[in-house]
Amino acid sequence: MLKKARVNKQGQYDNDDVQQVVHKIDEISMNTDSSSVNRHYSNDVLIQALDTKENNDRVHGVSGYVTPTTYFHSVKKTSKDEANILVENEELRRRVSELEAQIHPNLSTSLSAHRSYSRRIMLEGIEEKGKRIEVESMD
Numbered sequence: 001m002l003k004k005a006r007v008n009k010q011g012q013y014d015n016d017d018v019q020q021v022v023h024k025i026d027e028i029s030m031n032t033d034s035s036s037v038n039r040h041y042s043n044d045v046l047i048q049a050l051d052t053k054e055n056n057d058r059v060h061g062v063s064g065y066v067t068p069t070t071y072f073h074s075v076k077k078t079s080k081d082e083a084n085i086l087v088e089n090e091e092l093r094r095r096v097s098e099l100e101a102q103i104h105p106n107l108s109t110s111l112s113a114h115r116s117y118s119r120r121i122m123l124e125g126i127e128e129k130g131k132r133i134e135v136e137s138m139d
Helices: 016-031 045-050 079-115
Strands: 119-128 131-137
Touching: 016 045
Parallel strands: none
Antiparallel strands: 119 131
């Protein structure tokens, strides 16, 4: 985008500095594979060519109202958010292990007690090859 914006009507660059930046952009683009180009806003091709750091409030070569998060479709991560997520994950793991410990000892006794109440019933209206199907229910 920067290259097209800096070309005059004759297809030439008016300034030698601009031509050097365009040459750097071409070199960086040719040296990097298109699949490995770093599209993260802190180290994109234009920042490398201009040898400047990215201002977090705007994106080089785009209008002043476009922020890096909207242009690069990225979410700002903060260390506070990551720390909260780690703490929450640890609490959830602890709670799951507690619940599993409560369920496993009671699981075998509850099933054996429940089986004593099971009875066989005949389902009316369901026939398979002329035979009624018997189903064991867990009432």
